[in-house]
Amino acid sequence: MVADLEERFAGFAARLRPAAPYRDPWPAERRLAMIAIDHIARGHLARGHLARGHLARAHTGAGHTATNHPVAPQSTPSALTRLGFSRGEEIDAATGRPYAMYVGGAWGVVLVDLSMPARVVVEVPHPNSDLRTERMGARLFRLVPGSVLLMAGAHRRAAGGAADVAHNDRSLFNALAAGAAGRRLPQVQLHGFADRSLPGLDAVISTGTTTATPAAVRVTDRLRRIGLATCQSWQDSRGRLEGIGNVQALTAERLGTVFIHLELNWRVRGDERLRSGALEAVAAADIAAG
Template sequence: MSLAMAGCRLSTSGGDVTAHPKSPELVDFDRRVVDYARRAAERAPYTPPSAADRARLALGVGSLLDGDRSGAERLLAAVGFRVTRLTDAVSGRRYDEVAAREQGPEARWGRLYVSAGAAVRWSVQVPHPVSDRDTEALGAHLMEGTPHGALVLAGAHRTAGRGDAADVAHRTDSAFHAIVLELQKRDLPGIQLHGFAKNGSRPYDAILSTGAARTASRDATALADLMEGRALRVCRGWSAPCPLEGATNAQGRSAQRRGTPFLHVELAPRTRADTPAADRAQAALATLLATWSDADRP
């Protein structure tokens, strides 16, 4: 597997760059993530952030990833966002949440969650909450189950904007894309979760691809092997003519240009819902994330 990728570390010493909020929130992390993501079902109007707002948001996220919490808070405040330190009531794990401060248009730009006070070594991305049912819950479970991660969530239903404005997997003018780019700049591998309806032409449990790339990475092959080893039927987009290969995915294209590992993962309903097959799919994904989390990264 591809283990030699440079990590991004949140500073754990020096000055005020790691200052914790005075009153960290004790939360049910899984519920917090899922409740936010499922607001997309309301299909509230969506307007993309301006280029200036995307740039400020990216700078703020970059500062947070680089350990400058104070700088991140200043930059993010300029676009109506804040950083909140969360502690999960069950596991005790800490996360930093980047989210809109008010319930205005910014609230539908999405959110970022990162493991707090430690290296960030991978991301899981959820571009179509509600529309791709249960991908938001799977993203939260993967974030909870493996350290050193980042979870990027879209905040609007993919049909909420004018035309395809809210379909962030195929747009470059979204907060979602700006955040993913900041992660890719640091060579952090990412998994993007999607869902499809299983039918005669799609008899698979999972369709895996490397997005815009047409060749298999070791990580992609490893994930396919992990899933098939758990009795899941997988279509490998790099060696077979699979549907839904994500060749036009905006984040996949940017990953290809940068040479950043990116996996486009399409899951059938039974591998997303509360089923044994979903448990097996999650276990396979978590195993790959663990290799990224445990890598000895320069």
């Protein structure tokens, strides 16, 4: 039996340590990452038999749970596998949708919904540092069909802080995110902050710049509807945590694509009901609409 996606991502994150090794990719490796995300955005991934029409067979019987299935042979290695990522293809038991998972050690995890063309990129740059954001990423991936999930593969303090992919424009994570922005895929990046950092606030929404976007306003409105005290960084200076200067946000702004930087306090991230409600609100805001 394959573990639940949230549990798998929590397991990946739990193994990350600040003392673990990390290196930035070489320029040629970053180019391969750009090719990989271009193929994902164009829907040019090689699909195994699950994504080619055998979903009905995978769902026979009540109480179905996902199982491992072999991936159909590929004529040439994908760009991510050439970078050393392992690849698996499975059915998500919670949604019934097929996905491909690429695991690349300290370079992270890439999860691709194979049921429809890519519509939005969910990003988790600080797993096992911004606690529960790895679970949030997996949950939001499930809530938004057509998602691509990028999760960093190293603790943000590894290699003297070089592994902080939200502030390192040489990382493989950034190459993937920049490629997504170049293909005009909206991005939502998940972060956390300590309750004591901003007393009285549950959530901070930023575009990574001082400019509002319709998508960011919709996310704010949805979070406020469920009772979360939410501030917008373009209106309230208290909200300028790490969104300003985020390298993925700066690239998205330069390319004119949607970027949402969402910070949730520990009270919300640590409570299953509040965390789920916040993510459902984000999904309902339909970031893919721009």
